[in-house]
Amino acid sequence: xxxxxxxxxxxxxxxxxxxxxxxxxxxxxxxxxxxxxxxxxxxxxxxxxxxxxxxxxxxxxxxxxxxxxxxxxxxxxxxxxxxxxxxxxxxxxxxxxxxxxxxxxxxxxxxxxxxxxxxxxxxxxxxxxxxxxxxxxxxxxxxxxxxxxxxxxxxxxxxxxxxxxxxxxxxxxxxxxxxxxxxxxxxxxxxxxxxxxxxxxxxxxxxxxxxxxxxxxxxxxxxxxxxxxxxxxxxxxxxxxxxxxxxxxxxxxxxxxxxxxxxxxxxxxxxxxxxxxxxxxxxxxxxxxxxxxxxxxxxxxxxxxxxxxxxxxxxxxxxxxxxxxxxxxxxxxxxxxxxxxxxxxxxxxxxxxxxxxxxxxxxxxxxxxxxxxxxxxxxxxxxxxxxxxxxxxxxxxxxxxxxxxxxxxxxxxxxxxxxxxxxxxxxxxxxxxxxxxxxxxxxxxxxxxxxxxxxxxxxxxxxxxxxxxxxxxxxxxxxxxxxxxxxxxxxxxxxxxxx
Numbered sequence: 001x002x003x004x005x006x007x008x009x010x011x012x013x014x015x016x017x018x019x020x021x022x023x024x025x026x027x028x029x030x031x032x033x034x035x036x037x038x039x040x041x042x043x044x045x046x047x048x049x050x051x052x053x054x055x056x057x058x059x060x061x062x063x064x065x066x067x068x069x070x071x072x073x074x075x076x077x078x079x080x081x082x083x084x085x086x087x088x089x090x091x092x093x094x095x096x097x098x099x100x101x102x103x104x105x106x107x108x109x110x111x112x113x114x115x116x117x118x119x120x121x122x123x124x125x126x127x128x129x130x131x132x133x134x135x136x137x138x139x140x141x142x143x144x145x146x147x148x149x150x151x152x153x154x155x156x157x158x159x160x161x162x163x164x165x166x167x168x169x170x171x172x173x174x175x176x177x178x179x180x181x182x183x184x185x186x187x188x189x190x191x192x193x194x195x196x197x198x199x200x201x202x203x204x205x206x207x208x209x210x211x212x213x214x215x216x217x218x219x220x221x222x223x224x225x226x227x228x229x230x231x232x233x234x235x236x237x238x239x240x241x242x243x244x245x246x247x248x249x250x251x252x253x254x255x256x257x258x259x260x261x262x263x264x265x266x267x268x269x270x271x272x273x274x275x276x277x278x279x280x281x282x283x284x285x286x287x288x289x290x291x292x293x294x295x296x297x298x299x300x301x302x303x304x305x306x307x308x309x310x311x312x313x314x315x316x317x318x319x320x321x322x323x324x325x326x327x328x329x330x331x332x333x334x335x336x337x338x339x340x341x342x343x344x345x346x347x348x349x350x351x352x353x354x355x356x357x358x359x360x361x362x363x364x365x366x367x368x369x370x371x372x373x374x375x376x377x378x379x380x381x382x383x384x385x386x387x388x389x390x391x392x393x394x395x396x397x398x399x400x401x402x403x404x405x406x407x408x409x410x411x412x413x414x415x416x417x418x419x420x421x422x423x424x425x426x427x428x429x430x431x432x433x434x435x436x437x438x439x440x441x442x443x444x445x446x447x448x449x450x451x452x453x454x455x456x457x458x459x460x461x462x463x464x465x466x467x468x469x470x471x472x473x474x475x476x477x478x479x480x481x482x483x484x485x486x487x488x489x490x491x492x493x494x495x496x497x498x499x
Contacts, residue, residue, distance in 0.1 A: 035061050039072065043100050043129050053079045053129055055095050055102065068098040075104055077127055084113050088125060088134060100129030110134070110156070119143045120179075122154060133157050140181060146254070147189045151221065153182025178224050185221040185232065189213040189254075189266075211241040213266070215250065228254040228267075236271075242280045242407050247289070248273025255293070268292045275300070280407030281310045281415055286320075298322045303337045311415030317341040360485075361467035363426050363474070365419045367483040374481035375408035375422075389477035392440035393429065401425040426474065430467040433458040444476050 042054040058074030075093030079086045090104030103126050110120035123138040135155045142149040156179035190212055219234025232238075232250040239245070255267040269291045271277075277284040286302030299321050300307070306316040307329070318334030331341040368374055382394025382402070394402060401422055408414050414422075429435050436454065446454070450472040453465060461469070475482050 035059070039070075041070070041095065041097060043097075051080055052132075053077060055093075057093070063094075066096075068096055070095050070097065075102075077102060077104070079132065081132075086110070086112050088127065090125065102127040102129065108136075117144070120154070120156070131157070137182075142179075142181075145190075147187060149181065149185065149187045149221070149223075151181035151183060151185040155180045155182075178222070180223075181221045183219060185215075185217045185219075187215040187221070187230070187232075189215070213238060213240045215239075215252075217250075230254070241410065242412070243278070245271060245275070245277045245289075247271035247275045266293060275302075280404070280410075280412040281418070283308045284320075296323075301334065304339070305337075309415060310417055312417070315341065315343050360464060361430055361471040363423055363430070363471065363482070365416070365423050367485070368419070368423065368481065369483055370481045371414055371419060372408060372411075374478055375405045375414075377478060377481065379406050379409035387439045387442070389441055389444060389473070392435065392437050393426075393474075393477075396429055396432065396435065397425055429474075430470040431463070432470065433461070433466060435470045436473060441473060441477070444473075446476050447472055450476065 037059050039057050039060040040054060043052050044050065045052045054077075055070075055072075056076040056078065057070070057072030060070050060072040063069035063071060071092075071094050073092045075090050075095075077088045077093075079088075088104060088108065088110045090108040091106030093102055093104040095102040103124065105124045108122050108125045110125070112118040120140060120142050122136045122140040125134050125136050127134050133155065134157075135153075137153050139152050140150065140154045215232055215236065215238045217232040217234055217236045219232075221233075222231045223229070230252050232252075234248065235246075236248065236250040237244065237246050238250060249272045251270045253267040253269075269289075271289040273287065275284070275286045275289045277289065284300055284305075284307045286300040286305035288301045289298065291298040299319065301319050304316040304318055305320045306314065307320055308314045315329065315331060317331035318337030318339075319332045321330045321332075322328075323330065333339065333341070378390045378394055381388040381390025382405075384391065397405070404414070404418050404422060408418075436458070450469060453461070453469040453472070456465075458466060458469070471485055475484055
């Protein structure tokens with residue numbers, strides 16, 4: 001006979017003797033009546049007779065008041081369900097063999113044994129063996145290969161088939177592998193597909209699949225692990241790179257990883273209540289929004305739903321649907337919003353900007369030959385930490401303009417309004433005597449005209465000469481992106497130009 005089996009029999013034999021002792025003297029010290037090491041206590045399902053769970057402990061003492069209560073250290077609870085075993089471990093614990101309940105304390109760790117190993121960490125845990133449920137009011141952290149989740153308060157079911165999800169239904173539903181975090185949830189999905197990625201998007205589209213998806217909510221998070229679905233409630237915010245989505249309730253379904261790297265992807269997404277989606281150039285407002293990676297389209301419903309672009313274009317309708325490629329939208333009325341479609345559109349890029357007033361060195365929108373390349377170079381040099389012309393320009397640009405350039409560098413198209421704002425910010429730099437800094441422009445191939453102007457005292461240069469010098473510096477730093485301007489007539493102030 002195994003030592004653990006013998007110990008269990010000894011503990012059970014002690015129980016009747018405790019009941020026959022009669023009334024105890026309260027003045028006497030109450031010492032443990034049973035003690036053992038490497039104890040194992042099983043619990044069998046009363047209906048099926050199968051082993052449902054068992055308790056292991058490095059050391060166990062029987063409670064002097066109730067022999068059915070065991071106090072242990074190095075406690076491990078093993079739960080069996082459909083051929084798999086899940087574990088909950090703690091530094092110490094108390095188990096009631098009569099009610100099949102237990103509590104764990106001290107560095108509690110729950111581990112799910114499945115294809116995507118899941119680890120739950122908390123300070124304490126209450127276990128109800130009859131319902132297969134565990135809970136805590138303490139902070140929790142959940143770790144997987146593809147995500148981390150934190151929050152306060154937890155309920156989870158390791159083996160349960162007694163309650164139906166449907167209201168007023170007698171059907172039984174299995175809540176096994178379902179968990180609920182009560183409040184203050186923060187979820188980080190490791191680099192995955194974009195919140196609204198499109199199949200067949202061009203290479204210039206933003207590479208948001210390298211950015212994590214971060215989802216927070218003030219209320220609860222319910223995770224149905226079997227369906228890989230999660231429901232976030234109350235003041236929900238999901239963000240990835242420059243994309244953000246806010247709503248009252250958000251439901252996402254994850255496409256599990258099929259490789260060892262553990263990279264998952266979003267399969268579908270549904271947002272309800274005060275929906276607002278925003279990126280660098282688009283704002284979408286509605287009551288509900290749905291997106292599915294297989295269809296590749298996004299549906300926005302409202303009273304009315306509305307999409308706005310940074311170039312001033314706007315559409316409003318009961319239902320707005322963005323088709324797979326992302327460049328085409330369809331609009332329809334709905335029973336809740338039957339008024340039809342409202343459209344405000346500007347048919348040309350220059351419809352709102354009006355004619356540009358050209359001065360000798362001023363940079364116009366049309367003189368930027370390649371906006372995408374210019375923004376990419378400015379962002380790369382500006383964030384590299386190395387001396388470069390783009391780093392100096394980046395340093396002098398206002399924060400809002402840097403954000404717009406970063407968005408364009410990530411592949412988001414620039415509207416006419418954004419282009420004009422960036423061009424105006426660059427024109428402001430033409431007025432700065434300190435734009436040129438030798439370490440940043442060192443080694444740059446400058447024109448003879450620029451070299452001559454650099455020999456003069458920049459603080460004494462006339463306004464036109466200073467603007468001309470700085471314009472030449474921009475052209476030299478970005479020869480393919482900025483068109484060359486015509487040389488103005490020499491000004492007689494601030495020094496003589498060398499021919």
